[in-house]
Amino acid sequence: xxxxxxxxxxxxxxxxxxxxxxxxxxxxxxxxxxxxxxxxxxxxxxxxxxxxxxxxxxxxxxxxxxxxxxxxxxxxxxxxxxxxxxxxxxxxxxxxxxxxxxxxxxxxxxxxxxx
Amino acid sequence: xxxxxxxxxxxxxxxxxxxxxxxxxxxxxxxxxxxxxxxxxxxxxxxxxxxxxxxxxxxxxxxxxxxxxxxxxxxxxxxxxxxxxxxxxxxxxxxxxxxxxxxxxxxxxx
Numbered sequence: 001x002x003x004x005x006x007x008x009x010x011x012x013x014x015x016x017x018x019x020x021x022x023x024x025x026x027x028x029x030x031x032x033x034x035x036x037x038x039x040x041x042x043x044x045x046x047x048x049x050x051x052x053x054x055x056x057x058x059x060x061x062x063x064x065x066x067x068x069x070x071x072x073x074x075x076x077x078x079x080x081x082x083x084x085x086x087x088x089x090x091x092x093x094x095x096x097x098x099x100x101x102x103x104x105x106x107x108x109x110x111x112x113x114x115x
Numbered sequence: 116x117x118x119x120x121x122x123x124x125x126x127x128x129x130x131x132x133x134x135x136x137x138x139x140x141x142x143x144x145x146x147x148x149x150x151x152x153x154x155x156x157x158x159x160x161x162x163x164x165x166x167x168x169x170x171x172x173x174x175x176x177x178x179x180x181x182x183x184x185x186x187x188x189x190x191x192x193x194x195x196x197x198x199x200x201x202x203x204x205x206x207x208x209x210x211x212x213x214x215x216x217x218x219x220x221x222x223x224x225x
Contacts, residue, residue, distance in 0.1 A: 043203060103163045106150075106158045109156060
């Protein structure tokens with residue numbers, strides 16, 4: 001149980017375009033999901049907390065107008081990178097808390113490359 | 116924001132040796148998780164420790180949570196090449212939010 005999927009697994013886009021990444025909890029419901037980004041050889045950095053039915057909470061320094069988060073259902077959160085630039089190229093990972101509340105289950109990640 | 120200092124950041128040892136990875140903070144966490152991440156994949160949960168002084172074993176891996184719930188360690192006995200990967204500790208901060216350490220990139224040489 002506690003499987004989280006992401007789509008797409010990788011995407012290449014041109015500078016200035018927008019890209020949407022989906023995060024789904026497959027066998028459980030998640031009122032909260034988290035979005036991280038990870039640069040090569042670095043750890044995960046929390047970008048925002050996605051809340052079902054309400055606005056996302058962004059970490060300090062993360063532009064909410066650039067990284068749009070929508071949590072429309074109990075099993076789906078989406079992250080849209082708007083007007084992407086090469087510096088947005090990164091590995092984006094989502095997670096959802098398990099039933100015990102304190103453990104997190106991560107998706108397989110989405111590799112974004114902006115050319 | 117609470118910080119987690121993970122050490123060492125890189126470790127390369129021979130197969131069969133033992134190793135310990137440390138995760139330290141000046142703050143108290145309600146729980147602490149250890150993850151392992153392969154290249155191009157998301158982190159996979161290894162263990163969660165909740166109680167101060169708690170010790171959990173997962174085959175050759177032993178996890179310990181400090182008495183004050185500020186630090187944790189991961190000990191691997193008789194390391195194998197299959198143990199190679201990025202090991203991440205993460206402390207639970209508030210309602211489910213995780214703070215990650217810098218990670219330990221472990222390489223086990225045959």
